[in-house]
Amino acid sequence: MPEQRITVTIDEKGQIMAKTAGFQGEACLDELQSLLEDLGTIHEVKKTDAYYQQNAIKVTKKQTVGRT
Amino acid sequence: MSAVVKTVTPFTQRDLLLEALDELGVVYQEKGNAIMTERVDDYGAQRFIYEQGAYRFQHDSSPWRKLNFNKWKTVSAFLGAVEKVYHQAYERLQQRLAAEERRRLEEERKRFVEQQKQAVIQRAKEQGYNIKEIRKGNKIQLQLVRTTY
Numbered sequence: 001m002p003e004q005r006i007t008v009t010i011d012e013k014g015q016i017m018a019k020t021a022g023f024q025g026e027a028c029l030d031e032l033q034s035l036l037e038d039l040g041t042i043h044e045v046k047k048t049d050a051y052y053q054q055n056a057i058k059v060t061k062k063q064t065v066g067r068t
Numbered sequence: 069m070s071a072v073v074k075t076v077t078p079f080t081q082r083d084l085l086l087e088a089l090d091e092l093g094v095v096y097q098e099k100g101n102a103i104m105t106e107r108v109d110d111y112g113a114q115r116f117i118y119e120q121g122a123y124r125f126q127h128d129s130s131p132w133r134k135l136n137f138n139k140w141k142t143v144s145a146f147l148g149a150v151e152k153v154y155h156q157a158y159e160r161l162q163q164r165l166a167a168e169e170r171r172r173l174e175e176e177r178k179r180f181v182e183q184q185k186q187a188v189i190q191r192a193k194e195q196g197y198n199i200k201e202i203r204k205g206n207k208i209q210l211q212l213v214r215t216t217y
Contacts (some may be wrong), residue, residue: 005213005214007198007212008211008212009209010181010188010208010209011183012074012207013181015077016184017073017075017132018072019069019071019072020072022216023173029073032073035192035212036075039116039178040184041075042073043074044072044073044144045071046071047071048071
């Protein structure tokens with residue numbers, strides 16, 4: 001069964017870093033927002049390699065369909 | 069899709085935050101529990117609001133709106149600059165303080181971290197996650213796992 005995973009790291013000053021895995025589309029950002037709302041000002045959001053790899057696969061598939 | 073988000077270091081000390089803003093030359097005005105900055109977006113002055121033990125920065129997150137910022141064009145750049153100077157002010161304060169006062173500040177910091185942790189755990193439980201807590205040096209790592217069907 002598929003798993004959704006969030007790793008939350010809280011440093012000694014209370015700063016939070018959270019990383020997601022196993023979410024579909026933009027759902028990971030919604031999930032992080034509801035989890036961290038009011039716990040700090042988010043000032044950095046990075047989409048990870050997994051996101052770009054997933055998008056690259058979609059583009060490749062589209063190109064293949066176009067050629068045949 | 070996967071993503072990583074980071075919050076800015078919580079500004080728990082009012083005096084240090086004001087010291088940081090002064091050092092950066094940011095014009096501000098205090099109103100109740102808010103520090104209104106000169107940075108203005110469509111929702112008015114961007115501000116630090118004191119809630120649950122720390123100042124949080126309230127702003128309009130839409131990047132395309134007309135803004136009055138000359139320096140630090142983005143909120144992220146602004147907060148990064150404030151954070152850096154705040155850290156330096158915190159270190160200076162630690163050096164100035166007597167041992168007992170340092171302990172008090174340290175206790176306050178630990179309480180705040182614990183409060184952050186408990187809030188994440190509570191919300192994660194409500195959202196159906198299994199939670200595992202791991203200590204990594206001075207950091208706390210919470211691993212939240214949920215199975216989907």
